[in-house]
Amino acid sequence: MSAYIIEGGHPLDGSVRIHGAKNSVLPILAACLLAPGECVIHNCPELSDVAASLDILRHLGCRAERQGDAVVVDASAPTGWDVPDALMREMRSSVIFLGAILGRMGRAELCAPGGCELGPRPIDLHLGAIRGLGGRITEDGGGLRAEGALRGADLVLSLPSVGATENAMLAAVCAAGTTTITNAAREPEIVDLQGFLRAIGAKVHGAGSSVITVEGGVPLHGGSYAVMGDRIVAATYLAAAASAGGTVEVTGVDYRHLSTVSAVLREAGCDVQSGAESIRLRRDGPLQGVRPVRTAPYPGFPTDAQAPLMAALTRGKGCTVFVENIFESRYRHVDELSRMGADIRVEGRVAVVYGVPRLHGAQVRATDLRGGAALAVAALGAEGRSELTGVHHIDRGYQSLEGDLRRLGAEIRRI
Ligand SMILES: CC(=O)N[C@H]1[C@@H](OP(=O)(O)OP(=O)(O)OC[C@H]2O[C@@H](n3ccc(=O)[nH]c3=O)[C@H](O)[C@@H]2O)O[C@H](CO)[C@@H](O)[C@@H]1O
Numbered sequence: 001m002s003a004y005i006i007e008g009g010h011p012l013d014g015s016v017r018i019h020g021a022k023n024s025v026l027p028i029l030a031a032c033l034l035a036p037g038e039c040v041i042h043n044c045p046e047l048s049d050v051a052a053s054l055d056i057l058r059h060l061g062c063r064a065e066r067q068g069d070a071v072v073v074d075a076s077a078p079t080g081w082d083v084p085d086a087l088m089r090e091m092r093s094s095v096i097f098l099g100a101i102l103g104r105m106g107r108a109e110l111c112a113p114g115g116c117e118l119g120p121r122p123i124d125l126h127l128g129a130i131r132g133l134g135g136r137i138t139e140d141g142g143g144l145r146a147e148g149a150l151r152g153a154d155l156v157l158s159l160p161s162v163g164a165t166e167n168a169m170l171a172a173v174c175a176a177g178t179t180t181i182t183n184a185a186r187e188p189e190i191v192d193l194q195g196f197l198r199a200i201g202a203k204v205h206g207a208g209s210s211v212i213t214v215e216g217g218v219p220l221h222g223g224s225y226a227v228m229g230d231r232i233v234a235a236t237y238l239a240a241a242a243s244a245g246g247t248v249e250v251t252g253v254d255y256r257h258l259s260t261v262s263a264v265l266r267e268a269g270c271d272v273q274s275g276a277e278s279i280r281l282r283r284d285g286p287l288q289g290v291r292p293v294r295t296a297p298y299p300g301f302p303t304d305a306q307a308p309l310m311a312a313l314t315r316g317k318g319c320t321v322f323v324e325n326i327f328e329s330r331y332r333h334v335d336e337l338s339r340m341g342a343d344i345r346v347e348g349r350v351a352v353v354y355g356v357p358r359l360h361g362a363q364v365r366a367t368d369l370r371g372g373a374a375l376a377v378a379a380l381g382a383e384g385r386s387e388l389t390g391v392h393h394i395d396r397g398y399q400s401l402e403g404d405l406r407r408l409g410a411e412i413r414r415i
């Protein structure tokens, strides 16, 4: 098991290109199963979740291989319709294969997905969408079996779930007739998925708004697509610069995807300048606490950026209130931040961060992806050495956190 050794207290300086977005590429890889031809996915990050998706595709009888920054998937002749439990448990996004497998193969067998433990993560909306399209689903002993010919329908989600919207889109592409998904998630990753689906011939529009329309059953083909930059990785590096001080530019991301994050960092006292595909942050004075940060579906403040921003604000003068509205239990990083000297009180979905003048290095453990990244952010701004274990959680979503941070001047190494 790897760990990071981080010597804090060194300001960051430089520019880093942000890799492709995990939350875009995972549903896009599942969508490759729909195309009876070769798909080339550019800007595909090397993440453990991507490796798990490629294993699922291979298990289903597809060719899937990496070529430089791209991944090539050939789903001309898939042979399988099940996903082994071990692969399902690797990540949350394995559940997106439900819509893709059922749509392509007419039946699917899988179990509940894994992913970060952030409190209960039900899949009722995913199953409701598939049922709404005519899929028959039976559940027994943790296993799921789905079958049936799909037909277009009017689907209404009771909340704008990202994963359920994606599952519904993939199944709807294979359903005969028109589907509308109302109260769809509006995240940029949904727009990216629509972009890929169009590149393989699907007729999808409306992504980015709350109503998505899919004309299903049209012939699909192979295609190529470049994944958008990862807005949460960018937010993490901006938080790292706020924590350690210095000047950092992130490139290869759409600044509009980060407007709520940039606003918080500005209010905290950082100078944040946005270009079309870059954001530059400079922090040379003290950090200030900010008005309450409430996580919300896009375009609200992203839950995935909550932990990294909280880590930076542990040293914000005054206090900052965080309200986590998306997941029930997403403060597992708080106890670890406290080991570094942070003063944070949690009550249910609310965390109150009382700024402290300094953090000190400590032995800390990542228990989930963004919580782990947050500990690295805090350690960069702390005095002395930290040892961060549980780095495999971070590897799910950051191609090389240590490589990127080292290029920015951080003292961080993996052991
Ligand atoms: C791989 C991926 O893209 N993961 C992202 C995706 O996760 P994910 O797709 O799992 O998140 P959802 O948008 O589905 O979840 C939002 C909320 O809806 C609830 N819910 C969801 C589905 C369902 O069937 N029933 C239900 O009650 C969840 O428990 C949660 O409280 O969006 C989250 C919210 O932006 C991000 O934190 C994750 O990084």
Ligand SMILES: C=C(OP(=O)(O)O)C(=O)O
Residues within 6 Å of the ligand: 022, 023, 091, 092, 093, 114, 115, 116, 304, 369, 370, 397
């Ligand atoms: C929660 C996350 O991922 P997942 O949904 O894949 O667990 C995340 O990316 O922060």
